[in-house]
Amino acid sequence: MNRRLPALLQPRKSPRQARSAATIEAIHTATIQVLLADGVGKLTTTRVAERAGVSVGTMYQYYPHKQALLFAIVERQLETIMDTMMAATERLQGADLAILAEGLATAWLDAKTADIVSSRAIYAIAAEFDLGEHMALAMSRMIEVICGLIATAPDTNLADAESAAFMVAVLLGGSVRVVMEAGAAEGDLARLRRELPRACAAYLAAAN
Amino acid sequence: MNRRLPALLQPRKSPRQARSAATIEAIHTATIQVLLADGVGKLTTTRVAERAGVSVGTMYQYYPHKQALLFAIVERQLETIMDTMMAATERLQGADLAILAEGLATAWLDAKTADIVSSRAIYAIAAEFDLGEHMALAMSRMIEVICGLIATAPDTNLADAESAAFMVAVLLGGSVRVVMEAGAAEGDLARLRRELPRACAAYLAAAN
DNA sequence: TCCGAAACTGAAGGATCATTCATATCTTGA
């Protein structure tokens, strides 16, 4: 469906001096800014470099090509989200299904809204390149985690725990994505924050 | 966030002879094929024309630019989906909330899976250009329709019907999108078909 | 059969963009 990722995805070199670390950071935030301001279609190396206050060549010292840069950004975002979710999972071990569902939904919303700007940017990148596979992988890891968590609930009696976990993951991922891409009006996010935990809890209760 | 749409969105001229209608159709299907085979990034006018078996110039006789073509395709898809949903709405007037929720979910799944290929392609196009607004509009129309439908349910007692409708729309739209973009494995779609109606019904029941 | 309109062709113009590399500047340790 989408562009194949080139072989070389890793950063070209690691920073040895302090200034280069700052440069990398500047490039990252510039990329996200350009992405949100001008869209994926106008995300050019020149524009990013300009916004970051560096020259194009500098970018190529750290990333072998544009896609490696985008990949790095997505990767970072994905990791912090995973961390948040893992922390929540620890906390929710052994809780009842209702608590568990609400906890997962809240954690997901927290993770995604912690840096709304980046989150929205990620969606744009993922759509353009074939990070579909990459994100599908992240989702299946999420499903596994949720599945394991559900098994620890004392009141669980699910005929098909995996389907339930799949469904929870899909409901969380999908609804938040749709709302954030649709402009992420504050009101809509507030609604989601109120209703999504309830929806997840209701689903698990019904499936149980 | 995304590229602005150029002023001229309408087709350049309407077909007068039979062959031109066939040409337009060929261009449309070719576009979707290229989109799915090579991704948005490689969706070039030349490639589409080649696949459609026409010359580039021919394309420009019907669409003032590439975006107009993509816009037309999205538009068409959106319309058929809307039609399916409206038909379902008629059928579900006055039904209980549970029936209603399941009916909506099933209708949505039917609409989206009727032409999986096109549906997936649409998501790709919408991400690239700023059809975000356009699709947000479609979604808010959906919310209105659902809201009206909910009001006709005899067992409705919702404190905030609009939030409930919003939530149903978001759950439907999001979950299907995520699954289809993640490669749309047959098994996942089957799961969704089984669980999504249940999830919607459970949510509405809990909110009522 | 013939003609004007409709539809089609595809090479070429013009613009954008990713990537490179020879050169310049800065940092650090000795």
Add this chain to the structure above:
DNA sequence: TCAAGATATGAATGATCCTTCAGTTTCGGA
């Protein structure tokens, strides 16, 4: 302070792509 490595620069290259238009082919009615 100085040299060597690290980092930054940005004009130039080459490739890709959208869009145009002058000319050709096909269609349908008279």
